[in-house]
Amino acid sequence: MDSRPLLIFDSGVGGLSVLAEIRQALPLAPIVYVADNGGFPYGTKTEAEIAARVPALLGRLAERYRPRLIVIACNTASTIALPGVRAALDVPVVGTVPAIKPAAERSTSRVIGVLGTEATVRQPYVDDLSHRFASDCQVLRHGSAALVELAEASLRGDPTPDAAYHDALSGLLDQAGGDRMDTVVLACTHFPLVADRLALVAPRPLLFVDGAKGIARRTLTLTAGDSWPERATPGTAIFTAPNEVSDGLRGALASFGLEKIDWL
Numbered sequence: 559m560d561s562r563p564l565l566i567f568d569s570g571v572g573g574l575s576v577l578a579e580i581r582q583a584l585p586l587a588p589i590v591y592v593a594d595n596g597g598f599p600y601g602t603k604t605e606a607e608i609a610a611r612v613p614a615l616l617g618r619l620a621e622r623y624r625p626r627l628i629v630i631a632c633n634t635a636s637t638i639a640l641p642g643v644r645a646a647l648d649v650p651v652v653g654t655v656p657a658i659k660p661a662a663e664r665s666t667s668r669v670i671g672v673l674g675t676e677a678t679v680r681q682p683y684v685d686d687l688s689h690r691f692a693s694d695c696q697v698l699r700h701g702s703a704a705l706v707e708l709a710e711a712s713l714r715g716d717p718t719p720d721a722a723y724h725d726a727l728s729g730l731l732d733q734a735g736g737d738r739m740d741t742v743v744l745a746c747t748h749f750p751l752v753a754d755r756l757a758l759v760a761p762r763p764l765l766f767v768d769g770a771k772g773i774a775r776r777t778l779t780l781t782a783g784d785s786w787p788e789r790a791t792p793g794t795a796i797f798t799a800p801n802e803v804s805d806g807l808r809g810a811l812a813s814f815g816l817e818k819i820d821w822l
């Protein structure tokens with residue numbers, strides 16, 4: 559029996575949207591979920607800060623938890639630091655890329671929006687995906703640090719106003735061409751956690767697309783043939799800096815199978 563965990567990494571709770579899909583695909587996989595609250599938020603940091611922080615931290619985490627595979631469940635960290643992480647570690651690493659390809663495949667109006675962090679939406683990687691997979695689409699982009707905070711608050715059960723979700727979506731809808739946008743890439747793993755709130759304030763039905771299912775499929779492929787514990791075990795949430803874990807957050811983590819909490 560191989561009890562080595564999958565290590566799922568994000569700056570905060572966003573990666574839980576990816577964890578949910580991985581748990582469905584691999585219910586017996588031991589899970590260590592890491593929220594880098596010590597570095598949160600990533601989306602307002604510079605490329606240099608993220609490129610320095612993420613490989614070093616994942617190196618420490620890999621040494622401590624000996625994962626069989628690491629999932630960087632964060633668009634910001636992946637679009638900036640994935641090559642650095644892969645070069646530094648001897649563990650398979652699955653990254654998260656903005657789901658521009660599936661969005662372009664499904665858009666009828668050929669106007670798609672990319673809603674991510676400020677750091678993600680300015681990456682050349684997004685230009686590249688747009689050229690390769692959405693060359694006949696108008697691709698609008700908007701970075702929202704506020705929406706990341708809203709997702710964190712909403713997950714721990716704090717009230718969050720409709721108007722704030724409306725503002726985040728308006729960043730796309732108010733751009734030229736936004737009136738024809740029919741599909742929105744949720745290019746930050748925090749955002750699927752509040753997709754229902756975004757849908758509620760949208761002026762018309764929009765299709766929201768994210769990469770979580772694709773990441774789970776990739777994880778399944780890379781672990782094909784692995785052995786797993788016979789029974790599902792409670793997962794662990796790790797925080798990188800001291801924090802108070804409210805009852806709301808504790809309950810939310812437990813609902814994703816993370817019943818134990820620890821600090822790095």
Ligand code: DGL
Binds near residue numbers: 601632675745
């Ligand atoms: N969840 C992260 C992402 O997918 C970043 C959120 C943040 O720390 O700004 O981009």
